[in-house]
Amino acid sequence: MIRGWWEGVTRRMAEEIDVEIKHLTVQTGTKTVINDVSFSLYKGEVLALVGESGSGKTMTALSVLDLLPPELERVRGEIFFNGRNIFDMGREEIRKIRGKEISMVFQEPFTALNPVMNIGTQLSETLIAHGCFKPTPSKVHGPWSIVPAFAKASEGRHGPIMSDQLKHLLSTVKLLDNVLTAYPHELSGGMRQRVMIAMALSCGPSVLILDEPTTALDVSIQKEILDLIKNIQKERALSVLFITHDLSIVNLIADRVCVMRQGKLIEIGMKEKVLNAPEHEYTKMLLGCIPRLGDTRERLPCF
Amino acid sequence: MNFRILFGSIIIASMALAAIFAPSIAGQDPLKTDLSGGECLKAPSLKHLMGTDNLGRDVFSRMAYGTRVSLSVGFIAVFISLILGVVFGAVSGYFGGWVDNIIMRTVEIVYCFPTLFLIMIIITFMGPSMINVMIVIGLTSWPGLARLVRAEFLSLRERDFVLAAKVQGVSNLRIIFRHVLPNALGPVFVSATLSVGTAILSESSLSFLGLGVQIPTPSWGNILSSGRNYMDYAWWLTLFPGMAILLTVLSFNLIGESLREYFDPRLVGRGN
């Protein structure tokens, strides 16, 4: 019913679908974590997946990469990426998609970075691991360096072969070159999150999943990161699935919004529609319970 | 039920029962010598389940009474070290500053000596006896526990619930015993369990060297020691006490390791 409604009002019918989730149902024991969720991520759009903790939003995103924790079991449903069901793919095939075509940024950048490796090393390891490092011919030293594995060994931690590519990566997230030699603890939260975004972008993916990337950050840094994500998304025509619990961020970043609650999809539609004229009571409550500047209400609505 | 806990508990429970009911299961007086010719160094039989020793004493009875010695030394020594370790560690970790400095430097000094060597030196001064062995093992094994307790206190004292208690005017003593210590008990308990095994081993070593429980009182260590002269033709004199020590120490270690996994779930599955 919901599907029919939004397909009618959105102008996206004819556009290409990047990721399509169909009737996804995930359980742990007898508890249903995701309950018959279907939606599509179109090419070049930002879809915000909004919900409170326990709504199943992160699990939905992890399903897209087939990275559900072992205690969760997919009971039903398919996820199509470029027209192919990812649950039918082999382990090697899905591994090639992860990080290369669909990549993900998590909430807490500090735990995702190795504290004893500098940023340059970690970035280059990501590049080598995904096989997307491009040696610059003019800078190759010695015959060995053509082979990536030898290049890595002979060039040490952040050798000149990769540094052009690394510098370019850093510049896309507006970081200076000296970050390459810095260690994670020397960077601020915002800079770490930029590094994580650079890593996610390193192999030129077409789909980016962002799981609460700004929740741990201060408001002014949050704004900078959101602006950065929006710019990169426009430049590269990325399809972005943006997970958040904060509807007010949605306004800054999303084209469409999908609201989830207790594993169910509650409402999906264009941002303007959902934020200004929400259909569902739950969405109305979610919008109402955020205090606004100049709020004259004495009490906030809550369940 | 975890197999290791099950195995360890069964062994220790049967050892404990043997210790408590030693007089009734022994059947014979462990001190009664029988030098009437054929009764010396007899191999295990129905009459003497573990054979007899060079003085014709029943080894099974001696082993049963020896269990009393080993287990009580193990538990009492660890109890002493637990009290010292928790008190010093808690004070050190909670208050910090110069108190911490003095206690930790003392710990380091004690650490400088090999423990068994230190125990032997003190025992030669105090004279060998079961009570002295307990006290000395207890007195020399607390530094490890103190360090552990201190580390737990250092991280727990910064937690918000401790700050909240301070704000409410709860006394330091009450914060230590009511708020911090209960949260630190998991690892302490694990470490104490492992120390029981070590203490039993120390007692056996001391008794083996003649510095522990004195003959004729039986202990696993001195049974083993007296048996070593006859190892060629009286295997039962060394096998049974050796096995007893091995199984008991192993059981305490198995239980300790399982408890550690229980309290620190990160370790689970690492071994498989």
Next chain:
Amino acid sequence: MINVSGLKKYYYKSRTFLGGGTDVVKAVDGVSFSVAKGETFGLVGESGSGKSTIAKLLTGIVKPDSGDINIGGDLDIVFQDPYSSLNPCMNVKNIIGESLYIRKVKKDEIEKRIKDILSLVRLEHSVLKKYPHQFSGGERQRIAIARAIVRFPAIVILDEPVSSLDVSIQAGILNLLKDLQDKMGLTYLFISHDLRVVEFMSDHIGVMKDGRLVEIAGSAEIYEDPKHEYTKHLLSSIPRL
């Protein structure tokens, strides 16, 4: 009710392992403000601005380097993370009742007070025998609030009390805090990084940056007519619906 003047707290840390010089962190650098009885004073600032240090200085857990703190009554605190602020080894009854117990309040009096407080924070009486891990984040925060108000303090310091909660739970806690203030005449020092929440709760707001209060103003003036550049910057960063 609260009067703070010229408050300073510096932290020193050695720059290298071998002690090659020290860095000074000016956590609180000359802060003065006052809060009237029954009022809510909001402190807003980003991480590292020193707002939580002020909370610790007021409670006396941390001693100031210089400056005066005058507090006109009992004071208690609610922390941000309800997972770390409740002792996992104590049941709810002991957690809430401890401050009364150590003050030698009679046993049946304690029982009665705890039950009254529980209905104030809208929790069932059946929670008393349970332990913190059996509750959700919102419920834990209600327990932490109950602990803070059980001995009827004059002042409650709220150090980011809703920052780790979901928006709908956050709204419930904010409403509850307002109700409690009305019923008990509490004075609040409300600390948060979220200007919207601070503005919703407070009568006056102080904006903190690098250990200093850059602006103090009435709650409405702060967003209608911000004076300091940093306040304007903060306001412009807030996502609007």
